[in-house]
Amino acid sequence: MEAQSLPAALELVAGGGAGLSPEQRAALSASLLLLQRDYRFERVWFWGCIQGVRGAYYIAEGLGPDCAAPRSRLYSLNCVDWSLLTPASKETLAVAEHVKGRFQGDPSFEYSLLERNAEAAARLIESGQEPVMKEEARLIATIEQIDTAVGIVPRGAFVKTPLGAVHENRHFEGLSLADAKKLSSYFHFTDPVNLKNKTLLEKADLDPSTDFLDSLEHDIPRGSSWSIQLEKRGTVVVLRSLLWLGLTFYHVPMTKQFGYVYFGTGEKNLDLPFML
């Protein structure tokens, strides 16, 4: 969610019971502005909070002028001091698949891979590194996975220019109430995977400036990996992801307000097919 609209947005997402304390809100409103100044971001998003067993990580993302470029991510343990995270590499993502369970809350904690997966440990030993995974690396991988899998935006909120850069659409007036309840009006905000698989007939109806991302309709399991609800007496539409429990997306129809935030333990819900 946008740093400027943090208090209002937190009110809208509070239906799930998770939020920030007044102390954290106050700290964030100051420190996020400073982040924008220091790192020269165009926009700063408060991404959310991952609860560890002994502490929590607060995550912020900074965007440059091109919204499709890889975003810079920062984490903090107390909402005041922020540290930049390196972008996720493929090896980190692969190794993080094997580490399961809660986060500990200590960024220098090391997960031993020897117990969890001997292959990955062997590969690491061959390349000359120790067979451990640091919690910081796991954090990077988890944030990347969550953003790729369930970071969503409403249709029409971003436009793609012919040169390929993605900008915010200043003409975006918000989705209508009828559109807001459909899964097809929301897109994953990452590189599209399914677009090229669409039939020519479907592609003819798409508008290349706004429909350049994957919609939510094709998420597996079909149609049921999101819970769409109208909250606050039908004024806010809230989407909650069932694959990553804790990710909440809100949008006020017919206005420009939207955003998503993650409050959870940072674990994928692999039991989803059994639970539906």
Place this chain on the structure above:
Amino acid sequence: ERGHGPYQPHEPGYGLDKPGYSPYEDEIADPHARMLAVKNAKAYLLKTSTKSGLNLYDHFANILTKILDEQPTNAVDIIENISKDVKWAQFRKKMDTLRDEPLIPPTFEAAEKCKALFFKEGGEEEHEEVEEEMGQPTLPNVMETAFYFEQAGIGLSKDESYYIFLALKNLIRVQPIQTCRFWGKILGLEKNYIIAEVQLREGEEEEETGEEGEETTAEGEKKTGEAEEEEEEQKDKAEPPQSTYKPPPVIPKEANGTGTNKYVYFVCNEPGKPWVKLPPVTPAQIVCARKIKKFFTGWLDAPVVSFPPFPGKEANYLRAQIARISAATQVSPTGFYQFPEEEEEEDEGADTYEENPEFEPPPVAEMVESLATWAHHVKGILKQGRCVWINPQKLEENDEEEDDEEEEEEDEEEQPMEERGPPLLTLISEDEGMKDIPAWTAQASTNLIPEYSVAILQSNRWPGAYAFASGRKFENIYFGWGHKYSPESYTPELPPPAQAEFPSRPEITETVDPTVEEEMAFKIAQEEALAEDEEEEDEEDEDD
């Protein structure tokens, strides 16, 4: 399309650069040709498009009108968008005499319901009489609890908390309630549940059990009537062999007011909607709920499709999960509650506790550091699904009063192990963690202002269960999806193995019927055997 270059014959403006046709010459060489070129250009602009019925001339006129009316900044940069908007505006004209009905979004109805919450109730006379007799039921201070939890970042928005406050007030007014508490909120796929934990006044519950008792006696009479008819029929017909299978006895649910059914729960989907009472929970439902993991849809009468099949609907599943969460995560500071001194301590643990008037709250720092400062005040649920263990064999004995001989045999065979759970008021430091994760995480709400910080407990076994303590005040709450955390993935129970076939014994093996020749041969052999016996007897007689 062209940049430009020399005008081609098909382009408007062709010929205007020739001498005599340029607009800048005073003398117009051949006005007729020039007029023709202008007319051609205008005719081209007025050509209606086959696709949309618009023409360029009118379109440009509209754009220029719009720009001159609105005077936007940097018009040249957004000219394409303006053009698009003008085209769009074509379709918006409503010249029909039929007007669309204004869409009434569901938001307005919901807002009406919420407004109704704010009305003060009429009919205050009756209310006063009841108050004098019973003493006023305690409405919990939901806003105060919400304030303390907010210090930890937990809780709903202030608006929603206030609506819940008012909804609880309505609940107390409508139902005969003695104590009431906001238990928490469980999220569902289509709708959420807001749950209130309530203790009804003592007279009210008996009516229910009375009704249930009447129903069972009516059924019992029906059954004996049918049994008599069946016996008469049996004398007439030969019945197929009766199955000797007796299903294991159903473990009875605990009485209202004790154990898992100590509190009654009311749920509603949104504050403003009517409260629905959840039925009491049975041990079978708890045992099954432990084996399945399902999302709640938000509809209380939705079926729960699972294996093992859940005995009940979503309302029962919800009630079972609430019972499990309460038993596992309702905690209070150690020493706040104590056992009353008069009662003897039974082996199974006393079920009642009372507030300790001499309780001295430890400082917040101590409450955060050591988990021994917190204790459970709800009894844990045994494997059987109840809080107090019951011997299933004794149940069988009560049912079968006729077959005394069988009873004695069964007693000798097995005695089910008596289950004992931890006694009431155990410290939470005794809770087991999972692998390397402790069962509880304790934090202070703020490190910057320790004098006013609040001790917060989060459960790791049931993510979403929180408790806070500040001085003498404490409270528990739940916000979540209603599922237990497990480090391993959920594996559903496998279906039972296929049953073995009845062992083959000679009595039931099929053989082919003997043919006529075999029967005759057998008959002849028998007669010969008889004849031999007779001859032997005759010989013996003769000998004598």
